[in-house]
Amino acid sequence: MNTASNLALPDLETALPQELAAELIEIARSKGAEFAEVFGEHSVHTSFAYEENRLKTSAYSVNQGLGVRAVIGDQTGYAYADGFSPDDLREAARVAARIARGAAGNGKPRAFRVVDAPWPFRLERPAPLALDEAGKIALVERANHAARGHDARIHEVWVTLADSSKSFVVANSDGLWAADRQFLTRLTVSALAIQGAERQEGYSTGGGSVEAGYFESERNPEEIANEAAATAVTLLGAREPEAGAYPVVVSPGWGGVMVHECFGHSMEGDTIRKQTSIRARQMGQLVASKGVTIVDSGIVPHSRGSFRVDDEGTPAQRTVLVEDGILTGYLWDLLNARLTGNRPTGNGRRSSYRDVPICRMTNTYIEAGTHPPQDLIADVKRGLYCKSLGGGSVNPADGNFSFQVTEAYRIVNGKLAEPVRNATLTGNGNDAMLKIDAVANDLEIDGSTGSCGKDGQWKPVGVGQPTVRFRAITVGGTST
């Protein structure tokens, strides 16, 4: 079994010819819906999971189907069918149509025009296709070997290589026809260190929408494994954080998960249209410190959050949300853009054909500032340097956020001191970006790690920032 031939994606336009798509759109609009859309998808996932020094599971899954959406005003009807049996697709279209209660239909689109968006980057040899099983397993074994060899206190190692290959086609009653192929690979390493009665875990990832050669030329399995193992070992003997509010410096790259949660979610068009976000009334106002520029861009090369067209067929773009502290733009999907008279920004995304597209971020990051990163630490008498963050969440309605800090260091008199574990950062997103008092010049975008959950749908995203300092954030901990 050779991956390259076995995982090749089928031509969806055979399963969903344009005439059938047009017929489904007509059915979906048969009760008066103003807008209808079909989204057909074929996806393949493979994974290899290594633990206890053995390849425990090798897995493969294949799924395909089509979702139909009918919209009237701000009301949406949605139904889907697994597979591409025309009768099942017609039934799904009839169910979606029922959101409208009229008798007269709005007909077929006259003709489809194919969206011809530029590729944000090209993949010559996408890793999911170009690496065969033996090649993928070799990466996993190398990571396992490296993590175990890092330190005698590494007791257990988990490595997973998971990839997906997906092709989709989307067509709508405005005559849009768009297709895309998306390839993602992620190598994840967790390492458990034990010393006496103490145990600590470290975690690292690599990958993205990458070439087969990425794991040699960009980030090899040994590098990823050593990061995970080094974190686990560092945390052995780390101290508990001091509870209270004080200056916090957050590392570049994945630290951008803070701007994603604290700020990005409140800029999504659904919450803006419904006025449930505080940002809905802040266009043109100062929402972040001077010197802070925040961007959402679907065209970052090789990131998990990038694509050529979104799941509604809108080309990916770079949207400036905040320029030098001033709110300048929101994120829009088709529905919310149409209802508010805005232009879609390529942020209509869905987990699969089984899900209604909703407004989502792509790659969200703070642009580079001018300070050398070490200056941000040198100014701090007593603070916390967060080297790696775990998960984070926000309630967009009230703005409350929290982040798990997996690896941190105390800052004492401008220098990094002892490692700190189990810190939690909390606060309110409404003013978090106003608490930034310095932005360094070392921007990194993490396109390997992130998955964002919203309304029960998970979607890959990128996040990024340079080293950033917050004047004060509430740090949770047990030491007072």
Place this chain on the structure above:
Amino acid sequence: MNDPAAEAMASAGLEAVAASAVERARRAGADHAEACVQSSRSFSVEVNGGKVETLKQSATRGVGLRVIAGGAVGFVSSNDLGPERLDDLARRAVALARLSTPDPANALPAPAEAGESAGADLALFDPAVLELPAEKKIELALELERVALAHDPRIRRTDGAHVTGGSGTTVLANSHGLTRTSSGTAMSAYVVPLADDRDGRQQTGAYGLTKRWLTELPPMEAIAREAARRAVSRIGARPVPTARVPVVMHPDVAESWISEMLDAFSGESVIKSSSWLTGKLGETIASSLVTLVDDGRLARGVGSAPHDGEGMRTRRNVLIDRGRCAMYLYDVYHARRAGTEPTGSAVRSYSSIPGIGSHNLYLEPGSETPEAIVRKAGRGFFMDDQGSFGFNSVTGDYSFQAQGFWIEGGEKVFPVDGVTVASNSLDMLRNVIAVGNDLRWEGSVASPTLLIAEMTVSGG
């Protein structure tokens, strides 16, 4: 599909697919094979601003095929149940198994080992959920939002009211001749009112629940009022200074904590020493007030099932017995590794390989009322909501963003937010000094109100 005859026919169809998948895997070279075939339907309504925002109909089918060949495991899944796909899946599963490492503990249960369970006593299927017309579900969701909006003038909008009803059937078959079928229904309703606070801020109150039977769902009015009460009660919330104080955990917060702790009881985590309960079996790890149970056989339980994800009969497992760490949970593989018996704890969907999880996880109630517990706390923090990340499953460390009320003189005196609450689960378990009498089921995890003697609340 409203009538039982059609339901039975559909189940028979799924059983045929499962049997056929197992047979194809055997022909493709598997020594043992197990198929999990699932079918589910649901209809969901979301309303916002007094009208329907989204109606969604879901109908999902799929097959997962786990094979053991040469002692090693391969796993495949698809939503395509056609014969050509099943042949392709069977071939791939065997080929993948040949790449994996052989392990003598890999095994599937034989029918005698798995135990029999018809499951009728569990009462998991309510035909009324399926018979409830779409129009009625829309009415319920509209009512839910209307009552929440009418509760207080400061509630001017919601983040939506949701009603979902559905059913599902799972068939499990393996090459030892085991076949197990179960069906269930579920109905859920929740609403998220938003209350205006000072300075353009707003406060969220969310409340909802899931039941298997339509008649067990409380009136929409009661759900809406509870959600609205929560939103309004948070108006004016502020941080408090950092302090070590007693913490009263609202049942929602206590439920999240016991869910987070579950992984420490997984036999897999214990075997790998990645559990903070490694080596603690038989030891006293908690106050004698604490009894933690996972019961797969509660009648009408949202997490109940006649058998687990490998076909083992489910059971009632006592994880902490009056403070003592009484057992760990095992699927078939990890039970063989540990030299013990499986505990009916394999959980899965068709698209995932079985893993160790819980069914209906709960803390046994005590005798004190929630009000008496707040009085007992005297001065401290009443925690009734939290952020999503803050638990370390390797160390048991607990550190969550929290909302709630400050307690002074045995009473809740003002709403609090912008704080975190931290401790370690072992310390927290030993420091449980009161357990409420208010256990109630709103999903598949439940807890009464708890009083923890001391935790660190960090504020400004």
